[in-house]
Amino acid sequence: MPNTTPAVIVFDVNETLSDLSGLKARFVQVGAPAHLATAWFAAVLRDGFALAVAGGAAPFAVIGSELLREVLRDIPLQRSTTEAVEHIMAGFGLLALHPDVPEGVRALTGTGMRLVTLSNGSAEVARSLLAAAELESHFEALLSVEEAGAWKPMRAAYDYAAEACGVRPAELLLVAVHPWDIHGAAEAGLATAWLNRGGDTYPSYFTAPDYTVTRLAELATVLADAPDAVAAWDTTTDAHADSTPDDPADGLVVVTESGTGGYAQQITVGPHRLTADEPRPIGTDTGPSPYDLVLAGLGACTSMTVRMYAERKKWPLEKVTVTLRHHRVHAKDCADCETVVGQIDHIERVLRFEGDLDEEQRRRLAEIADKCPVHRTLHSEIVVHTTVQDAAPARP
Structure with missing residues (x-):
């Protein structure tokens, strides 16, 4: 489970x-017995699987049409073989x-x-x-x-x-x-x-x-x-059950004070090291602020998601630029917000797509940007479970 x-x-x-029983009527309409529909469909899957195992591929319509010609070859049809094949294949969409x-x-x-x-x-x-x-x-x-x-x-x-x-x-x-x-x-x-x-x-x-x-x-x-999991940071595999929660290679983010005074923080994410700080005059501006890092995560996720989709579609997207800004606004000034009192966090996100894209492709990429996992997380209910560890004993 x-x-x-x-x-x-x-x-x-x-x-x-879809209910494939409707294909039987299509076989009968061209003069073939209804039971051939089941055998033919099974043969299409067989050949599609065989191609896949061998490292190849062909469209369903290509395999289906060629197999139909073989299946119908010795049957006295009420129309030409080509017309019969077209009639049966057209039935899928109906x-x-x-x-x-x-x-x-x-x-x-x-x-x-x-x-x-x-x-x-x-x-x-x-x-x-x-x-x-x-x-x-x-x-x-x-x-x-x-x-x-x-x-x-x-x-x-x-x-x-x-x-x-x-x-x-x-x-x-x-x-x-x-x-x-x-x-x-x-x-x-x-x-x-x-x-x-x-x-x-x-x-x-x-x-x-x-x-x-x-x-x-x-x-x-x-x-x-179904009960939700009680919260590991990553549930992709069962390997995490055997790993220690102190292993940053498993995606754990560790934040510690830099030790230089002020608000500067050292951030460890696996093999990566980052710095966070508050801008002057509150901090010493040695790194991005916590909200800057949130925006950076959203922006990176947005760009990656859009790029992935464009590559799958083979669209001529040359470059993605995501510009973000965070501020707070009064709820009464936000027409799209459910909150009606107090202030709410507002993130402005501007997308720039470079490349020979038409308007429909640009519109679709803008929609895909909202499918970014970080975007969905920010829009969903988030529960942060906090525990306090005992301090390590001082060394003698």
């Missing part, structure tokens, strides 16, 4: 969201969602977690399915392995999803009906939820799912009831 609530829920598309999907998606949206899809098919098919059900707006991104360069269940596909969402793999929860997808995601470090609508038995040779539900809406209830 995961020890943290996921930040992002990742949905498989084919069969998890499939219905499983009846439990709309309610489940809305329930999971209500948990506050981000929703994305990750399909071995095209993102456009996912968009058509969700748009027809008026659910597309519930999803932050519609991801395809075509941009990852490897099909699921290869690790690269899940790593791509984590990078696209700006989180660690451990912060993702994959929802799928396919045990092979659950196994691949678990091996890549994701939490997993098996959607078992048919009462099937989960194969013992695959890594077991963290959650098993029979309807999608059940997952929202299960996640709401």
Whole structure:
């Protein structure tokens, strides 16, 4: 069972969201028996997996179309082979969602977690399915392995999803009906939820799912009831259980007074050393102030997240510059704030994107900036748990 609530829920598309039984009618309409739909889809997955294992990749539509020509070759069709292939492949975007999907998606949206899809098919098919059900707006991104360069269940596909969402793999929860997808995601470090609508038995040779539900809406209830972890600074792997909390190489930040008097501080982050101070006349201005460091963290995270997204999209982003300023304003002067009395912290962030980008690309990059993990942390409820250690005994 995961020890943290996921930040992002990742949905498989084919069969998890879409009901592939509708493809059987497409086979019948071209003069082929309905049962061929199941065998053909299994063959598409087989060849996609084989390519991935060998280090290659091809779009779902390419593999599907070529296999269809073979499957239909000796069948007396009611139209040409080319027309039959086009008719069947076009059916993917016209499939219905499983009846439990709309309610489940809305329930999971209500948990506050981000929703994305990750399909071995095209993102456009996912968009058509969700748009027809008026659910597309519930999803932050519609991801395809075509941009990852490897099909699921290869690790690269899940790593791509984590990078696209700006989180660690451990912060993702994959929802799928396919045990092979659950196994691949678990091996890549994701939490997993098996959607078992048919009462099937989960194969013992695959890594077991963290959650098993029979309807999608059940997952929202299960996640709401799951206890959060009691707070280690990093929960990416179980290795932290064996490491000492005094080891800065594990991401621990240690701040100590510099010993020179005043407010100067020495900051240790793994192998890195920084200095913090207050500006004159309060301090001696030997380093950035604590709020400067907060802004620096937000700015660095913003720039990294935008860069990562642009590289995945292969957009011509040449340089990112993030300018930030912190000040306090009266709540009554903030039209977008829930607080109505007193003062609130206000951060101004200005983004500058250099490169041959169109307006839609610039708009999308500005949206992605808000997906930066530090940005989300600053906008979420934060709990700081403080303990006091006994002072080390003085040396004789």
